[in-house]
Amino acid sequence: MKFFPGCMIHNRYPGIEKSLYYVFDNLEIEISPLKGSSCCPAPSITKSVSQDLWLEIGKRNIQLAKNDTIMTACNGCFTTLFEVSEKIGTGDVRHVAEFLYFDVGTEKIRRSITKRLPLKLAVHYGCHFFRPGEYKKFTSPERPKILDELVEAIGSQSVDYRYKMMCCGGGGGVRAGATEVSQELLEIKLDAMSNEEIDAIVVVCPLCLNQFDNGQKELENSRNRSYGIPTVHYIQLLAVAMGMEPELTGIQWHSISSTDLIEKLVKGEMAEE
Amino acid sequence: MDDEVGAVINKCIQCGTCIGSCFSGRVTALNTRRILMEHLAKGVPIENHDALWFCVTCYACQERCPRGIPVTEIILKARNELARRKGLPGRLKNAFSYLEKHSALVPGKDRNLEMRKELGLPVYHSQFDDEARKEVSEIVKRHLKEVIR
Ligand code: SF4
Ligand code: SF4
Numbered sequence: 001m002k003f004f005p006g007c008m009i010h011n012r013y014p015g016i017e018k019s020l021y022y023v024f025d026n027l028e029i030e031i032s033p034l035k036g037s038s039c040c041p042a043p044s045i046t047k048s049v050s051q052d053l054w055l056e057i058g059k060r061n062i063q064l065a066k067n068d069t070i071m072t073a074c075n076g077c078f079t080t081l082f083e084v085s086e087k088i089g090t091g092d093v094r095h096v097a098e099f100l101y102f103d104v105g106t107e108k109i110r111r112s113i114t115k116r117l118p119l120k121l122a123v124h125y126g127c128h129f130f131r132p133g134e135y136k137k138f139t140s141p142e143r144p145k146i147l148d149e150l151v152e153a154i155g156s157q158s159v160d161y162r163y164k165m166m167c168c169g170g171g172g173g174v175r176a177g178a179t180e181v182s183q184e185l186l187e188i189k190l191d192a193m194s195n196e197e198i199d200a201i202v203v204v205c206p207l208c209l210n211q212f213d214n215g216q217k218e219l220e221n222s223r224n225r226s227y228g229i230p231t232v233h234y235i236q237l238l239a240v241a242m243g244m245e246p247e248l249t250g251i252q253w254h255s256i257s258s259t260d261l262i263e264k265l266v267k268g269e270m271a272e273e
Numbered sequence: 274m275d276d277e278v279g280a281v282i283n284k285c286i287q288c289g290t291c292i293g294s295c296f297s298g299r300v301t302a303l304n305t306r307r308i309l310m311e312h313l314a315k316g317v318p319i320e321n322h323d324a325l326w327f328c329v330t331c332y333a334c335q336e337r338c339p340r341g342i343p344v345t346e347i348i349l350k351a352r353n354e355l356a357r358r359k360g361l362p363g364r365l366k367n368a369f370s371y372l373e374k375h376s377a378l379v380p381g382k383d384r385n386l387e388m389r390k391e392l393g394l395p396v397y398h399s400q401f402d403d404e405a406r407k408e409v410s411e412i413v414k415r416h417l418k419e420v421i422r
Contacts, residue, residue: 005397007379038398041372046372128330181327248392
């Protein structure tokens with residue numbers, strides 16, 4: 001398999017990549033970097049200016065893999081490469097969360113971890129994990145359960161909250177193009193999350209991660225709203241549950257962290273045999 | 274908008290399911306039902322609405338529309354024209370010059386490379402590979418020459 005990092009993981013959240021390699025190594029699945037791959041390019045932003053540009057760069061990235069499976073850990077990269085592969089009829093593109101769920105299975109994950117993580121988590125799928133569903137038919141976008149079950153497999157609890165299926169406000173170029181709107185939406189989402197008792201927000205996309213994490217910092221400055229809720233990518237949690245040092249996930253570089261979360265990650269609970 | 278899209282929009286029954294699903298529409302002037310209505314009733318071009326930039330492309334409207342109207346795709350397409358006319362809004366302005374120059378919408382800086390090094394990860398994004406970067410730059414130039422100022 002080839003790992004496709006995209007800009008956000010390669011250039012902002014390398015800890016996601018480190019975690020993914022650790023997990024795949026642990027599961028004895030061979031994976032290596034897709035060298036020379038570029039920006040996917042980001043689906044909504046690029047389609048907003050040119051569908052043909054989106055298609056051609058996407059195609060170049062797919063062809064680099066020479067028919068090997070392409071693994072992504074970003075909803076944007078997944079959307080672009082998956083859609084383009086359907087359009088051009090070549091390329092096997094996966095998102096690590098659905099791959100873990102369908103091909104590895106929660107039972108195997110349960111057996112592979114060395115410590116359980118007793119965390120209360122607000123699950124956020126991100127719109128483009130399952131939409132547009134014309135191509136991604138693997139789960140119901142109205143009532144998905146993949147990530148909730150993956151979270152339970154590592155001993156954490158998925159806490160229900162209002163607006164669970166709402167966008168983080170980071171998509172569609174809104175974060176960069178209409179920052180005010182993006183912050184307004186983020187605030188609604190965080191208000192709903194902070195009504196529950198949670199240790200962290202868990203996502204499967206570095207763009208959602210960036211929006212929740214750096215977005216909270218921005219809300220502190222622009223709207224005087226402070227939540228202090230850390231955000232993590234699921235693969236970072238899984239790697240820790242499998243025994244990786246929390247430091248190697250890079251969470252110490254996220255804008256919002258909590259000693260409480262780090263402590264729980266370091267300690268964990270003994271996994272049952 | 275081309276004829277094909279026009280024919281699809283004609284199927285709209287103005288039920289409002291789209292805007293009822295739209296979180297962005299709750300806090301902004303974006304109103305998909307009304308945009309389609311004005312188009313159908315008065316021929317107002319979809320791309321006349323700056324509010325199209327408030328769409329987060331969550332696809333909820335499109336996938337719930339009982340008439341199968343690809344609302345989000347229509348918005349993205351209309352944005353092409355909007356961008357051609359008025360340029361891109363906010364910080365999106367720089368996005369495609371980054372893509373052309375670095376082959377990355379989010380370019381890496383020294384600090385980011387240090388993080389990779391600290392984790393023992395290789396640097397292999399096309400941004401840091403002259404040949405690959407040039408290849409991507411060429412594609413961007415070819416398509417965006419007359420699209421974006
Ligand atoms: S949901 Fe579909 S049919 Fe109903 S108003 Fe919106 S576009 Fe028209
Ligand atoms: S895709 Fe855009 S217009 Fe449709 S519901 Fe989402 S934000 Fe609203």
